[in-house]
Structures are given as structure tokens and as C-alpha cells.
Amino acid sequence: MNRPSWDDYFISIAYNVAERSNCVRRQIGAVIVRDRNIISTGYNGTPMGVKNCFEGGCPRCAGDAASGTSLDTCLCVHAEENAICFAARHGARTEEGILFSTTRPCFGCLKQSIQAGITRIAYVEPYDYETELED
Secondary structure (H helix, E strand, O other): OOOOOHHHHHHHHHHHHHOOOOOOOOOOEEEEEEOOEEEEEEEOEOOOOOOOHHHOOOHHHHOOOOOOOOHHHOOOEOHHHHHHHHHHHOOOOOOOOEEEEEEOOOHHHHHHHHHOOOOEEEEEEOOOHHHHHHO
């Protein structure tokens, strides 16, 4: 029997979480783990109570902004942000946790992860921010 490593196991769960994303541009999932136990998950999409992205809730995604541009008009919350916020909302301790994400977190999510006490970040898909800005 070929069992996946713990990292592969949690990354595969992050990909399943990403399927819940309501963003029309990218589907990203994140999982926060402590002691091999999932404490929180998150996916990217509009904030709770706001019309979903695929229903026109995000002005950036509803428009024709080029990849990497007009990011200040995007209402979508990042998967990593959602995972950290949901952990806080439900009283789950993130300190010494590991963040598994389907895609390399942005600089803002990296800073938030540090502040949340996350000690390691694992991701599969690179995200070249400079290339995205040039497209």
C-alpha cells in the first residue's frame, strides 16, 4: 500500500477546499494544521454576506482587468486569510501551525501567517508576481 506523506495528504485536502471558491479568476485553498490535525480551512472568495464573485460581487473580477492589475478593487478574501480568520473566529490556536496552500501565498498572507504564529508554509503552485504584473 502506498500512503501519501503528511504534506501530500494536507495539500490534497487544500485542493478539495479550493473547489469551494467562488472567485471566477482563481480557485485557491488553504489548510492550517497543528500536530497533524486540521484546525482551519479557507478558500478565496468574497466576504461573508457579500454577493459571490461569480454573481458579480467583486468589481475587479466582473470587469476586464488584466491579471495582476487593479488588485485594490478586488473584494475577494485570500484563502490563507480566510483560514487564519476562521481559526480566530472559532478559537483555534494557529501558533506553531503549518499552512498548506495550493498556491504560493502573496506577501500580505505571508505577513499575516507570521503574525498568526505559523511556523511553516507548504505550497504546490508557484506564483510569479513580477510576471503576473507584466502580463
